Amino acid sequence: MATESKNTDLPELSIVQQWFHSVVTHPEGIEQGVNSSKALDLIPMSRNDLEHMVTRSEKVSAHDRMNIYANAYYARLIECLGESYPVMKRTLGEEAFNGFCFAYLQEYPSTSYTLGHLGDNFERFLTDTRPDADDPQLGWPDLLIDLARLEWTILQVFDGPGIEKTTTLQLTDLQAIKPDQWLSVKLQLVPCLELLALHYPLNEYYTDARQQSDDTKIDIPEAKQTFLAITRRDYIVRRHEISSVQYILLSALKSGHTLGDALERAAARSSLNDEALANELQHWFREWVEFSFF
Numbered sequence: 553m554a555t556e557s558k559n560t561d562l563p564e565l566s567i568v569q570q571w572f573h574s575v576v577t578h579p580e581g582i583e584q585g586v587n588s589s590k591a592l593d594l595i596p597m598s599r600n601d602l603e604h605m606v607t608r609s610e611k612v613s614a615h616d617r618m619n620i621y622a623n624a625y626y627a628r629l630i631e632c633l634g635e636s637y638p639v640m641k642r643t644l645g646e647e648a649f650n651g652f653c654f655a656y657l658q659e660y661p662s663t664s665y666t667l668g669h670l671g672d673n674f675e676r677f678l679t680d681t682r683p684d685a686d687d688p689q690l691g692w693p694d695l696l697i698d699l700a701r702l703e704w705t706i707l708q709v710f711d712g713p714g715i716e717k718t719t720t721l722q723l724t725d726l727q728a729i730k731p732d733q734w735l736s737v738k739l740q741l742v743p744c745l746e747l748l749a750l751h752y753p754l755n756e757y758y759t760d761a762r763q764q765s766d767d768t769k770i771d772i773p774e775a776k777q778t779f780l781a782i783t784r785r786d787y788i789v790r791r792h793e794i795s796s797v798q799y800i801l802l803s804a805l806k807s808g809h810t811l812g813d814a815l816e817r818a819a820a821r822s823s824l825n826d827e828a829l830a831n832e833l834q835h836w837f838r839e840w841v842e843f844s845f846f
Contacts, residue, residue: 656674
């Protein structure tokens with residue numbers, strides 16, 4: 553019985569797969585991918601040798617076939633970023649948004665097994681490449697950076713650990729704390745609570761952009777410092793606008809400070825007298841317990 557001879561000159565399949573991935577995903581294109589050190593370490597070849605590895609079709613060369621895969625790869629990544637940043641995409645328009653995404657992927661190519669980390673550095677990229685980096689002025693760059701921070705935070709809170717199967721602090725638990733213990737006690741914030749300080753009031757704008765049809769014009773808000781507490785209850789991400797004093801207080805607690813330290817920091821920022829602030833604190837903590845912040 554005749555047997556087929558095996559070509560021992562061909563690389564193992566796992567090597568070919570690694571080579572194909574390194575070439576197709578190279579941020580500078582197929583030619584640079586073939587000539588990259590990573591690809592050459594796996595399979596030394598030039599563009600002219602591509603057809604020894606990738607079969608050409610009747611009308612399409614091996615190089616063009618590889619380009620089709622590369623374009624599809626980036627198209628899918630940009631599509632995923634659009635799903636992560638829908639409000640920014642709407643704000644910029646699809647063409648401009650896709651341009652930002654492609655530039656971002658050149659600087660921060662996908663390296664994780666999961667697309668869940670694809671936008672990890674998008675806010676950093678927008679900050680580092682802002683056109684007025686030498687002399688930043690409050691304007692569009694800050695609006696886009698705020699949007700990136702807000703939308704990525706919402707996504708991380710949705711995908712991250714929550715409180716659905718845990719017991720949270722109740723009002724009776726707070727009332728059980730003895731007066732002489734209040735200043736030294738530490739309140740642990742739930743893991744899904746994130747605090748944001750933004751240059752623009754984006755909470756309402758985000759809601760309108762998500763709910764209104766694409767052909768509905770939504771005005772860009774004027775710059776105004778805004779603070780948000782973002783958390784998740786019953787698998788729903790919830791956003792709460794808070795004051796600067798509340799932000800300072802919650803941030804201190806989140807950082808592990810005692811309640812006494814946190815209250816001191818908040819009081820230093822507040823314009824209220826001690827009695828008025830004490831009344832406000834009672835209301836805040838009652839509300840925060842209701843929202844399951846602790």
